[in-house]
Amino acid sequence: MLHQAEDVSVGCRRVMMFRNWWLLVAITLVAFNLRPAITSVAAVLEELRSVLGLDPRAIPLLVALPVLAFGLSAPCGPWLARRVGPGRAIAVAMLVLAAALSGRVLGPVVMLPGTFLAGVAIMAASVLVPQVLRANRDTAWSTGLWTMGIGLGAALGAGLTQPLQYLFGGSVTWALAVWAIPALVGALLIQWHGEPGPSPTGAGGMSPLTLAEPEDPQEAGGVPRNNCIGILAPLPLRKQTTAWAVTAFFGLQAMLYFSLTSSLAAFLIYKGMTPLAAAAFLGWFNVAGLPAGLLAPVLAGRRNLLAFMSSGLGILMAAVLLTMLAAPGDLQFVLVGLLGVAQGAGFGVAMTLIVIRSAGPLTAGKLSAMSQGIGFALAAMGPIGAALLLEWTQRWEATIWALAAEAILLAVAGHLAVKGRLISVEVSDESLPGPSRASSARSGPG
Known part of the structure; x- marks a missing residue:
């Protein structure tokens, strides 16, 4: 048997x-x-x-x-x-x-x-x-x-x-x-391949595409559903600081991507490249980010690396953008490649933050909708803002400095997203006094 x-x-x-x-x-x-x-x-x-x-x-x-x-x-x-x-x-x-x-x-x-x-x-x-x-x-x-x-x-x-x-x-x-x-x-x-399948125990189970409860309500700062305190109303995402930090990180990296996609070729032409070469460099910008997009979530699985990457990528992008202003044409290939790597890794980190900073799949779904919905609305203003700033100042320096400032804000948002509390819309103990939280955390699910 x-x-x-x-x-x-x-x-x-x-x-x-x-x-x-x-x-x-x-x-x-x-x-x-x-x-x-x-x-x-x-x-x-x-x-x-x-x-x-x-x-x-x-x-x-x-x-x-x-x-x-x-x-x-x-x-x-x-x-x-x-x-x-x-x-x-x-x-x-x-x-x-x-x-x-x-x-x-x-x-x-x-x-x-x-x-x-x-x-x-x-x-x-x-x-x-x-x-x-x-x-x-x-x-x-x-x-x-x-x-x-x-x-x-x-x-x-x-x-x-x-x-x-x-x-x-x-x-x-x-x-x-x-x-x-x-x-x-x-x-x-x-x-x-999205239908429920058997669990490893053979007793049936939950498919990865099936909604599930958070694995550990305690990790999310919640309390057990069945205890002497009772069920608490979930804290909305809009009241969770970490959710806004993740949203800001996603929106700023998307804004930088669409801004660069719309203006990088024109900037390189301003630096003396032919239109054909500038278009090729734009393609290089996208291709250079492919390996980074694959590896960034794997590296970000370690919390220390995630903290370093979430802040460091924004700082790297700001440094590369400002260097491109003064660099000769021979260095632009390397700089555009670095920019593509940072951008590809930034998107990978943004998606990783949505996943691992959520207490469970339900929270991840809602955080994904919030961060991508607000983030892409913010990103849509990037190319328009870059074009208006260039038309107003008639100088690429102002546009590049503005993009570098966005990259610094990206670094700040990444720091807050990693250091903040785990996000959960399942159960919250924010309204409990300290001793009650401690006692509920010790009690475990009842």
């Missing part, structure tokens, strides 16, 4: 390991789909204007609309997850994304609404993945694969769209529509 139980346990562990590997593949593919909707359009803006007959004033909206949608639609993911579960919610978001990518190239009437809908679908999936990762309890490599997948999708969306256009006989519409295919595959994988 004992041997049979052991065989069942080993078999279940193998099944869970197999399922988790496929889950990581599905999550990575979902991540891959979260940027081509933006970068593929940015690569063929002029062709779109001539082919679709778009008003020139509508062209900038094709890049700005998805980012604006990110900020406005953050609650959509948690709302859908409460009704169908986070796994199916991500699958639905991928299907909507595929439909938007296919439909928006039918004409100028569909283009702008389709672009906005693509942004909504991207945000719905994006805010739920930290919840999935937190439930999966494999927060290092899985988060790294997630962030690297996003960077890879951004780079390939920008770099392959024009070659795809030539492959399809010069059709820019088909070159854009082809990015719906990986979205469909991602939807199928996350759906197939």
Whole structure:
């Protein structure tokens, strides 16, 4: 009998390991789909204007609309997850994304609404993945694969769209529509491998895509649900300082990324580069961040390294930006590479903070919606602010100094996010006096 139980346990562990590997593949593919909707359009803006007959004033909206949608639609993911579960919610978001990518190239009437809908679908999936990762309890490599997948999708969306256009006989519409295919595959994988499976004990269990309670309410500063004190109302995220620090970190790194994406090539041309070389350096900026996006969450799994990285990356970005002002052209390749590494690692740390600073998957889902919703709304102002500052001062120095100041604020936010209290929306003992908290912590779940 004992041997049979052991065989069942080993078999279940193998099944869970197999399922988790496929889950990581599905999550990575979902991540891959979260940027081509933006970068593929940015690569063929002029062709779109001539082919679709778009008003020139509508062209900038094709890049700005998805980012604006990110900020406005953050609650959509948690709302859908409460009704169908986070796994199916991500699958639905991928299907909507595929439909938007296919439909928006039918004409100028569909283009702008389709672009906005693509942004909504991207945000719905994006805010739920930290919840999935937190439930999966494999927060290092899985988060790294997630962030690297996003960077890879951004780079390939920008770099392959024009070659795809030539492959399809010069059709820019088909070159854009082809990015719906990986979205469909991602939807199928996350759906197939998101159903509850057996636990290692063989008694059934919770899938990584199933909502769960926090593993340790005590760690989050909470009290047991069943004790002599009673159940306390959860403390809202808006009243938790660490949640705001994580949100600020996410928003500032996103603002820096979109600001640099929109202005780096123009700055390099100002420094004496040809437009072709400046565009290549922009591609290098994205590619250099790919390994950092993979490794940063793994390194950040150690608290001492996380504390160092969350502050040090902002300081590094500020130093590199200011050095670029005075550096000769020969050094710009190295500096742009360093900037890309810091940016890629910064995004990886931002996603890691959402996951590991949350007490459980429910908290991670809500914190993800808050940090990405407010963060992307903040990020949408970055490129606009950089352009307005350049137009007002007519000097790149003012813009670069402003970006360096943002990087310093990023370092401050990272420090506060790591040093602050663990975030939880489950149970809070903030209202208890000190002795009561101590006694409830000793009592354990009852």
